[in-house]
Amino acid sequence: MLSINDITYTIGARTILEDCSANIMDGWKVGVVGANGAGKSTLFKLIAGELSADRGDIQLSARRRLGQVRQDIPECDTPLIDMVLEADEEMSALMKATETETDPNKLGDIYMRLTELDAYSAPSRAAILLKGLGFQEEELRAPYSSFSGGWRMRVALAAALFVQPDVLLLDEPTNHLDLEAIIWLEGYLANYPHTLLIISHDREVLNKCIDHVIHIDRKKMTMYTGDYDTFECERAAKLGMQQKMHEKQQAHRAHMQAFIDRFRAKATKARQAQSRIKALERMDIIDAVIADRAVRFSFPHPKELAPPLISFRDVAVGYAEGQPVLQHIFENIGPGDRISLLGANGNGKSTLMKLIAGRLPAMSGEMTRSGKLKIGYFSQHQTEELDVNETPVQAMTRMVREKTGEARESKIRAKLGQFGFSHELADNPIGKLSGGEKARLLFAFMSFDAPHMLLLDEPTNHLDVDAREALVQALNDYEGAIIIVSHDPGMVERVADRLWLIKDGGCSVFDGDMEDYRKFVVKSRNEDKKKEKEPKKSSTKAAPPVKKANPAALQKKSDKIEKAIADLQQEKEKLEAQLSDTSLYTDAKKSQEVQKQYQAVSNDIEQQEKLWLDIQSEMEAGA
Numbered sequence: 240m241l242s243i244n245d246i247t248y249t250i251g252a253r254t255i256l257e258d259c260s261a262n263i264m265d266g267w268k269v270g271v272v273g274a275n276g277a278g279k280s281t282l283f284k285l286i287a288g289e290l291s292a293d294r295g296d297i298q299l300s301a302r303r304r305l306g307q308v309r310q311d312i313p314e315c316d317t318p319l320i321d322m323v324l325e326a327d328e329e330m331s332a333l334m335k336a337t338e339t340e341t342d343p344n345k346l347g348d349i350y351m352r353l354t355e356l357d358a359y360s361a362p363s364r365a366a367i368l369l370k371g372l373g374f375q376e377e378e379l380r381a382p383y384s385s386f387s388g389g390w391r392m393r394v395a396l397a398a399a400l401f402v403q404p405d406v407l408l409l410d411e412p413t414n415h416l417d418l419e420a421i422i423w424l425e426g427y428l429a430n431y432p433h434t435l436l437i438i439s440h441d442r443e444v445l446n447k448c449i450d451h452v453i454h455i456d457r458k459k460m461t462m463y464t465g466d467y468d469t470f471e472c473e474r475a476a477k478l479g480m481q482q483k484m485h486e487k488q489q490a491h492r493a494h495m496q497a498f499i500d501r502f503r504a505k506a507t508k509a510r511q512a513q514s515r516i517k518a519l520e521r522m523d524i525i526d527a528v529i530a531d532r533a534v535r536f537s538f539p540h541p542k543e544l545a546p547p548l549i550s551f552r553d554v555a556v557g558y559a560e561g562q563p564v565l566q567h568i569f570e571n572i573g574p575g576d577r578i579s580l581l582g583a584n585g586n587g588k589s590t591l592m593k594l595i596a597g598r599l600p601a602m603s604g605e606m607t608r609s610g611k612l613k614i615g616y617f618s619q620h621q622t623e624e625l626d627v628n629e630t631p632v633q634a635m636t637r638m639v640r641e642k643t644g645e646a647r648e649s650k651i652r653a654k655l656g657q658f659g660f661s662h663e664l665a666d667n668p669i670g671k672l673s674g675g676e677k678a679r680l681l682f683a684f685m686s687f688d689a690p691h692m693l694l695l696d697e698p699t700n701h702l703d704v705d706a707r708e709a710l711v712q713a714l715n716d717y718e719g720a721i722i723i724v725s726h727d728p729g730m731v732e733r734v735a736d737r738l739w740l741i742k743d744g745g746c747s748v749f750d751g752d753m754e755d756y757r758k759f760v761v762k763s764r765n766e767d768k769k770k771e772k773e774p775k776k777s778s779t780k781a782a783p784p785v786k787k788a789n790p791a792a793l794q795k796k797s798d799k800i801e802k803a804i805a806d807l808q809q810e811k812e813k814l815e816a817q818l819s820d821t822s823l824y825t826d827a828k829k830s831q832e833v834q835k836q837y838q839a840v841s842n843d844i845e846q847q848e849k850l851w852l853d854i855q856s857e858m859e860a861g862a
Contacts (some may be wrong), residue, residue, distance in 0.1 A: 306404030
């Protein structure tokens, strides 16, 4: 159990958490939610021991391992799969010890512990994690240094999942994942066998993965049971009841005060008046519900243009001559289109966005656009280009002046106000803004001249739940065209009415909704796994058609495999008995031979079990 006992944490004069407590039982999956800056990441750092509480303490049950995604992995050329394997420090140290240890007794203990850790299946488990997070088979042996920041974070996430700590802390794990990887991660976390604490602004992920919620608000923590939707309903009901009780109490206090004011001077009523004065003084005040400052966005409505805004006729686009990323694009974008681009990272979604934005030219084909078309383009990498020493007012004034020749401060502040920037916040240096505030600043930049089309490439990465909701509402109120790339399926479902699939170097219309796309992703993954299992053909000659086996033949095969598995299990038990005998390790050559046999038998069992499962599936399909 993880116990948080009356912790208080302050930074300077600012209190982040105050007298917060919670007990998290083994096996719970807890979503930690709250507005940006509420103290969610601070709580994680306190649990991990990176920060120390000013008061109170945090206790973890004995022998429980705590794990989280590392943010400080150094630059190195280690293959990805080895990076994941080395994350289990105990197993990695034991494997190295087998190469140097000479004491037979100690060597026996080492091999026994490796068996307990299931070390021989570790490479396959690591590969499953990396593939689930989007890496291809041929990339598993590629050096870590050859991948960009987002992909490196996936390796760090795979490493944290591989260790399977008793308490796993995940802070926004989906920020660097595409929708395909998120779908896989949702299933993995829903079945995670230990305690999970996850910070996420993606309500779909929370609803699928958690069974409890810790809500951090105004320095306090409150525990709820259920998924995110249940939490929202319970909290709304709780706040509504509190407000009603406050109003009822205020009416009662007003009635008592009126009696006091009327009768305190009368001798016959003075004692009753004094009694009511004391009752008022003793009364615990029920606070009114303080309404959160809702973030609201507003995109200006564009002037009408005749359709299509953009037309593609057999267009190809890429970065190197003769090497198109996408080709044979035949699509139109109209004034009111709401299009979401789907597809795994690296398939060309951002490339198509750059083509539409005019930042990449077409390599071939015909691409036409309306002469008066204005486009607003948002991309997360733009936050890196902001001058951290400028204020939002200064940055927007400079940008507008460069594009129009003039910029009135009143109009600049009005535009910033449409995206939640108060006068004070607009005068803060950009370097002090949160990730969500920087994203809102980019929304203001992209929409200042009322564009006819908004291009949004992962717009929600740094937005909390309320800001995401505000963005959805603003986009639904906007009258222009929208092209969006987002790993938030809830946003896609509520904003887009057309889906384009970017896959295998092409762009095609996906006929279905997001639930259909989820099924499509799962089906595609299963088909890819089957292809990996299929033996490679040594000849281009077509294989003869395979006759469908009858149920009796399948049952016979199943029985034969079951017997083989039973025999292998017996052989495995005999080898385990040998490995547990310390005298074995007096003969280094023999001990290594037994180890090889043990690994071979374990692999054979795994293969036979896969064959058995395939036959069971075939039998069920033919039933």
